[in-house]
Amino acid sequence: MRLLGLSTDQADWLDVLDDTEQSDLYRVLTSPGEAPARAVGLLAKVLSPRTRLMAFVGYGQASNRRTVCDGLFRE
Amino acid sequence: MNIEGDLCILGSGIAGMLLAERALGHGRKVLMIERGTRLTFEDRKQRNSHDDPLPFNKSPHFSPHEPQPVGPRTRGREYVFQPVYNLGGSTNHFYGNMPRMHPTHFGQAAFGGVSRAWPISYAEIEPYYLQAEQRLQSSGSADHTPFQGQFAYPLPPHRLSPSDRACAAIFGPEHVVPVPTVRPSQAVNGRPKCCATNVCSLCPVDSKGTALNMVYPSIQARIDLRSGLLATAVETRAGLVTSVTAMDEKGTRHRISARQFVVACNGVDSCLLLQRSAAVPQHSSLGRFYMDHPVFDLAIHASGFDAKPGYGDSAQTAMFTPFFAQLAADLPVSLLGEIRCSTMANDAGEGNRDLIFREVVRQSLRDGSRRSFQEKFRAAWGATLDLWFQLETQPLATNTVTIRRIEPNGQAVPEVRLQYPPYLGDCVERVTAYIQRHLPGSAIVHHSTYPGSHHWLGATRMADSPEQGCVDRTLRYHDLQNLYVLSTSTFPSSSSANPTLTLAALALRLGDHLKPAQAGRPG
Numbered sequence: 001m002r003l004l005g006l007s008t009d010q011a012d013w014l015d016v017l018d019d020t021e022q023s024d025l026y027r028v029l030t031s032p033g034e035a036p037a038r039a040v041g042l043l044a045k046v047l048s049p050r051t052r053l054m055a056f057v058g059y060g061q062a063s064n065r066r067t068v069c070d071g072l073f074r075e
Numbered sequence: 076m077n078i079e080g081d082l083c084i085l086g087s088g089i090a091g092m093l094l095a096e097r098a099l100g101h102g103r104k105v106l107m108i109e110r111g112t113r114l115t116f117e118d119r120k121q122r123n124s125h126d127d128p129l130p131f132n133k134s135p136h137f138s139p140h141e142p143q144p145v146g147p148r149t150r151g152r153e154y155v156f157q158p159v160y161n162l163g164g165s166t167n168h169f170y171g172n173m174p175r176m177h178p179t180h181f182g183q184a185a186f187g188g189v190s191r192a193w194p195i196s197y198a199e200i201e202p203y204y205l206q207a208e209q210r211l212q213s214s215g216s217a218d219h220t221p222f223q224g225q226f227a228y229p230l231p232p233h234r235l236s237p238s239d240r241a242c243a244a245i246f247g248p249e250h251v252v253p254v255p256t257v258r259p260s261q262a263v264n265g266r267p268k269c270c271a272t273n274v275c276s277l278c279p280v281d282s283k284g285t286a287l288n289m290v291y292p293s294i295q296a297r298i299d300l301r302s303g304l305l306a307t308a309v310e311t312r313a314g315l316v317t318s319v320t321a322m323d324e325k326g327t328r329h330r331i332s333a334r335q336f337v338v339a340c341n342g343v344d345s346c347l348l349l350q351r352s353a354a355v356p357q358h359s360s361l362g363r364f365y366m367d368h369p370v371f372d373l374a375i376h377a378s379g380f381d382a383k384p385g386y387g388d389s390a391q392t393a394m395f396t397p398f399f400a401q402l403a404a405d406l407p408v409s410l411l412g413e414i415r416c417s418t419m420a421n422d423a424g425e426g427n428r429d430l431i432f433r434e435v436v437r438q439s440l441r442d443g444s445r446r447s448f449q450e451k452f453r454a455a456w457g458a459t460l461d462l463w464f465q466l467e468t469q470p471l472a473t474n475t476v477t478i479r480r481i482e483p484n485g486q487a488v489p490e491v492r493l494q495y496p497p498y499l500g501d502c503v504e505r506v507t508a509y510i511q512r513h514l515p516g517s518a519i520v521h522h523s524t525y526p527g528s529h530h531w532l533g534a535t536r537m538a539d540s541p542e543q544g545c546v547d548r549t550l551r552y553h554d555l556q557n558l559y560v561l562s563t564s565t566f567p568s569s570s571s572a573n574p575t576l577t578l579a580a581l582a583l584r585l586g587d588h589l590k591p592a593q594a595g596r597p598g
Contacts, residue, residue, distance in 0.1 A: 005449025028440065029448055040436045047452075048432060054420070056449065057456045059385060072271040072387045072420050075237070 003029040004046070005056075013052060016045050076329045080106025080299060082589065083333035085306050085319065085348070087111075088164025089575060090561045090582040091339035092290040093210070095298055097586025105298040106333060108321060110305040111161035116281045116288065125159045125167055125277065129324055131305050131486040132160035138491040145500030146371060146521045154367075154493055154526045158341045162302060163287035165341060165529070169575060170275040170390060171257040171283045173213050175204050176570040176577055177400050177409065178222055183568055186407050186469045189364065191568035194539050194548035201225060203580035208255065211284055211579060212263050215255035221396040232392075233260045233269070236416035237383035238460055239393035244380065245513050250397045251414070255576070257284030258389045264289075273390040273417035304329060307485050309336070309352040309558065316558045322485040335589060337559045339582075342531025345562040346476045347487040349535060349545070349552075356554045358545045362477055364470035365534045366569040367527035369495055371503055372415075372427055374434045375460040375510060377517035382460050384431075385420030392416060395462060399571065403505055406498055408467040410506065411571040415461040427461070430522045435459055438518065464506060465528060467571040468496050476534045495526060530574050535564040549588050550581065561585055 001011055003026065014022060021042055028039035047056055054061075059073050081104035084091045095105045111127040119125055126133070136156040159168045178197035185191060205225055208215070215228035232253030235243070243251040258269035259282060267282050275283050304321040311317060319331040338345045346362055349355050395412025402410050418427050438455035439448060446454075471494075479490035507519050538544025541553035546565050552558040561582055563574045570577075 003448055005447045005452075039440060040433050043436045044429065044433060047436075048429065050420070053432070054385065057385075057453050072273065072390075072417055073383075073385050074271070074388060075386060 010052075010055070013046050017042060021045075076327065078106065078301060078329055078331045080104065080331070080333040082106065082335050082337070083108065083319065083331055084337045084339050086164065086339035086341070086345075086562075087162050087286070087300070087302075088339065088341065089166045089286040089290065090578050091164070091337070092286045092294060093207070093579055093582035094337060094339065094561060094586045094589075096290055096294050097583050098589055099294060099297050101586065101590035103589065103591065105294070106331070107298050107300045108304050108306060108319070108331065109162055109300065109302040111302060113162045113300075113302050119167065119277060120279070120281075123277065125161060127160045129160075129303055131322075131324075131482070131484040136489055136491070138493070140526050141494045143369070143495040143499055143524045143526070144497060145503055146524050154491055155529075156343055156489060156491055156531070157529070158344065163285055163291065166285040166575070167287060168276050169529075172391065172413075172573045173208070173211065173215075173255045173257055173576040174394065174411065174572045175255075176572045178224070179400050180409065180467075180568060180570040180572075183407075187471060189470050189472065190538065190543060191470060193567055194537055197224075200577070200580050200584065203584045204576065206583050207576055207579035210583075211257050211289055211576075212259065213255050213257055213576075214253075214260040216253040221252055221399045228255065230260050230263060233258075233387075233389045234392065236387035236392045236414070237381060238387070238416040239414050241380040241382045241460060242393070242395060242414050242462075246395070246397065250395060252394045252396050254391055254394045254413075256389065256391075257289070258282065259284065260388070269389045271387055271389050271417070273420065275390055305485050306331075306348055307351065309338075309348065309355050311354040311555060314554060314556050316555055326484070335557045335559070337561050337585070339561040342534060342562050342564040343476055343489050343491070344487075345560055345564045346534035347478055347489055349560070350478055351481065351487055355552070355558075356541070358541050358553060360536050360538070360544050362534050363472045363475050364536050364567075365474040365476050365491065365493055366468045366470060366530075366532040366566070367493060368465045368530050368569060368571065369468060369499060370463060370465055370525045370528055371499070371521060372430075372461070372463045372523040373503075373506065373510070374431045374520045374522055375462065375514065375517055376434070376438050376455060376458055376520070377514045378458055381457040383457060384416065384418070384459055384461065387416035390417045397509070398464075398506070402502055406501060406505070407469065408496070408498060408502065409571040410467070410502060411465045411573075413463040413465065415463050418461045419456075419459075427523055431459065431461055434520050434522060464502070465571050465573070466496070466499065466502055468569050470533050470536065470568060474533075493526065495524075499524070528573075530563065530569070532563050532566045532569050532574060535560050535562065536567045537565045538567060550585050559585060559589075
């Protein structure tokens with residue numbers, strides 16, 4: 001969690017990975033270099049849902065949720 | 076059952092509707108035949124789909140497709156023909172980009188012995204471009220276009236996204252042009268401003284301009300619209316179309332008579348109707364020279380800019396135009412770039428978003444600094460540009476549309492043969508080299524290629540002689556005095572521009588051509 005930079009309320013994001021996958025991810029994050037495809041896949045699993053991705057890159061929650069869409073983020 | 080009319084338009088898409096409106100203005104009486112139902116926007120939203128419930132409108136078509144000569148792919152080896160059969164046609168589904176073709180694209184030299192020149196010039200079509208932009212309430216910039224001419228967009232352009240501004244800084248502001256679009260930059264005629272969700276294929280707030288919300292309301296009460304009728308044959312006698320046969324849901328045949336007929340179906344079905352009509356002259360170009368715009372997508376990772384993927388006031392706010400006139404002196408094609416501010420903010424984690432996301436992860440993991448993974452990821456994310464290039468393709472006789480079979484319900488199922496152009500790999504290399512010249516040290520990943528853009532062009536091409544094409548410069552079918560084809564299938568070359576605005580301009584032009592003075596003497 002700390003290595004990824006997740007906050008405490010984001011801890012459950014890692015629940016999508018089993019113990020082996022979490023160990024594999026830990027190993028990758030602590031040994032930088034060329035990314036194996038498996039690591040990319042594991043990170044995609046954790047971060048790929050849109051709400052997570054947007055939060056992870058630091059975008060605030062979209063304000064326009066009154067309609068069925070929430071819009072692209074606007075400056 | 077017999078149905079009679081004055082001007083009969085087959086198809087209720089943007090072209091058919093604009094033609095109807097112009098013809099009504101000239102005092103014509105319009106009979107419009109639509110194979111689909113009359114689903115409203117609310118109906119579609121309720122169903123979360125454009126699918127038409129009629130039995131002969133359920134045949135999305137997939138054709139085997141040759142592997143592309145270069146790069147990765149994101150979809151199977153299939154070319155997808157997936158039309159929207161319904162009132163309003165393809166604009167219900169399109170993304171709303173409305174660029175003009177470049178003036179040079181009207182007079183290009185032949186390729187492989189096949190003429191690419193249009194029988195009409197940019198100067199002839201320019202007044203109609205202007206009218207179409209006005210009528211369709213396009214957003215765009217009148218003083219910042221890749222070519223000279225008259226422009227008067229009724230709505231201002233969308234604000235450039237951070238990705239657009241990054242491109243302008245890197246490649247030069249003259250190459251980053253606000254995209255002309257019918258996604259409105261401000262509320263207009265009861266439609267709200269574009270909500271920028273990037274799900275334009277079924278705009279959730281009915282903001283995007285469509286045939287249904289822009290044109291249909293003005294003609295609805297004045298045309299004779301018959302929906303649920305599938306045209307199955309054009310009947311002729313002594314160089315005149317006498318009637319069109321159509322079939323309804325129950326299989327009942329109808330005979331439609333009119334003084335003039337306009338085939339205004341999509342670029343594949345227009346061709347199929349003519350091919351299945353035994354009485355129609357089968358010109359040698361009918362069903363040949365089919366074109367669509369292949370697309371390749373590049374992700375660019377570099378330092379020194381913050382592109383803020385996901386920020387934007389619309390699904391796409393700018394075009395990238397350095398290759399719009401022509402890619403290179405020794406390549407016969409042009410490219411239109413789209414700066415995709417929206418891909419990575421897509422709701423569903425699918426398609427290109429996931430591909431680019433994975434590239435960002437790779438970039439982050441390669442970063443050997445002591446920063447946290449999140450810091451590395453944010454840095455890589457902000458320094459990623461997503462450029463999508465729409466490639467002009469060439470009219471080749473070997474790219475064809477034919478009838479695969481006629482289904483019991485009357486529907487013709489097409490067989491589409493279309494190969495990736497052999498110069499696709501060269502185009503990717505040229506663009507990559509161009510980017511590297513402007514961004515030394517950048518990582519450029521060609522991560523996807525698509526065989527088409529749902530732009531169905533060329534299968535009933537326009538040329539002055541029946542030996543070279545199916546329709547003449549007025550869109551009249553060669554050797555038939557009162558039959559016209561108003562479809563993207565008439566384009567003799569593809570440009571790299573999205574085709575809808577050019578089709579709309581042709582519709583208005585045909586409407587003027589068919590005003591009563593001309594209508595009195597067919598052709």
